[in-house]
Amino acid sequence: MTDPTVLRTRGLTRRYGRDSGLVRAVDDVDLDVPAGQTLAVMGPSGCGKSTLLHLLGGLQRPTAGEVWLAGNRIDTMSERALARLRRDSLGFVFQSFHLMDELTAVENVELAALLAGRPPRRARQRALHLLDRVGLADRATHLPSALSGGQRQRVAIARALSNEPQVVLADEPTGNLDSAATLEVLRLFEDLRAAGQTLVVVTHDARIAAVADRVVAMRDGAFADDTRLAGTVYGGRR
Numbered sequence: 001m002t003d004p005t006v007l008r009t010r011g012l013t014r015r016y017g018r019d020s021g022l023v024r025a026v027d028d029v030d031l032d033v034p035a036g037q038t039l040a041v042m043g044p045s046g047c048g049k050s051t052l053l054h055l056l057g058g059l060q061r062p063t064a065g066e067v068w069l070a071g072n073r074i075d076t077m078s079e080r081a082l083a084r085l086r087r088d089s090l091g092f093v094f095q096s097f098h099l100m101d102e103l104t105a106v107e108n109v110e111l112a113a114l115l116a117g118r119p120p121r122r123a124r125q126r127a128l129h130l131l132d133r134v135g136l137a138d139r140a141t142h143l144p145s146a147l148s149g150g151q152r153q154r155v156a157i158a159r160a161l162s163n164e165p166q167v168v169l170a171d172e173p174t175g176n177l178d179s180a181a182t183l184e185v186l187r188l189f190e191d192l193r194a195a196g197q198t199l200v201v202v203t204h205d206a207r208i209a210a211v212a213d214r215v216v217a218m219r220d221g222a223f224a225d226d227t228r229l230a231g232t233v234y235g236g237r238r
C-alpha cells in the first residue's frame with residue numbers, strides 16, 4: 001500500500017540566536033499531512049507559523065528533526081535536488097503575491113509552467129486553463145497593476161498550481177486583502193479542497209480555517225495540545 005502521507009515532520013526544530021537570545025521558532029513539531037488534506041495553521045504573531053511553512057517547503061533548513069515530502073527526506077537534500085523538488089512538487093502562495101509586474105497574468109502563470117518543464121504550447125494551454133479555473137479567463141492579458149488585490153492573489157494561486165504540485169503552501173494568503181477579495185480567495189481554497197489538493201495554509205483568518213479539514217494552533221513554536229484534535233477549534237470541518 002502506498003503511504004498516503006504527503007508531508008511529514010519528526011522532531012522538527014528551528015532555533016535562532018543563542019544563550020539568553022535563543023528563540024525556539026519551531027520546537028519539536030511532529031506533523032502528518034495526508035494527501036488531500038487542507039490544513040490550517042493558526043496562532044499569534046511570532047509563534048513560528050512562517051518558519052514552519054518555510055521548513056516544510058525546504059526554503060529554510062531545520063536546526064534538528066526531519067521533513068519528508070512525498071517520501072523524500074528534504075532536510076538533508078542538496079540545494080540542487082531541493083530546488084528541483086520544489087519546482088516539481090510544491091506550489092507557494094505568499095501574502096504579497098510575488099508576481100512579475102512586467103508580465104501579464106497568463107505570462108506569470110505560463111512562466112512557472114515553463115520552468116516546471118512544460119513545452120511552450122502546453123505551458124500556455126495550462127496557464128489559460130488555470131486562469132479559467134480561478135475565474136480570470138477574461139483578465140489573462142492584464143498586467144498585475146491592472147488587477148485588484150483579490151485577482152492578483154488568484155493569479156498567484158493559478159501560478160502555484162502550474163506544476164500540478166503535490167502540496168500547495170500558503171503563507172497568509174489573505175493578509176493583504178480586503179474582505180471582498182478575501183472571499184474570492186476563500187472560495188478558491190474551497191474549490192481546491194473539493195478537488196483534493198493537499199494544502200497547508202498559515203493564516204490569521206478564521207474564515208480560511210473554517211474551510212480547512214484540520215486546524216492546528218501554534219504557540220511558542222509548538223502545536224498547542226488542545227488543538228491537536230483539529231477541526232474542533234475555530235470551526236474547522238473535520
Ligand SMILES: Nc1ncnc2c1ncn2[C@@H]1O[C@H](COP(=O)(O)OP(=O)(O)OP(=O)(O)O)[C@@H](O)[C@H]1O
Nearest residue numbers: 016017023025043044045046047048049050051052
Ligand atoms: N531570521 C531570524 N532571526 C532571528 N529570529 C527570527 C528570525 N526569523 C524569525 N525569528 C523569530 O522566530 C519566531 C517565529 O517567527 P515567525 O515569523 O515564524 O512567526 P509567525 O508566527 O509567522 O509570525 P507572524 O504571524 O507575525 O508572521 C519569532 O520570535 C521571530 O522573531
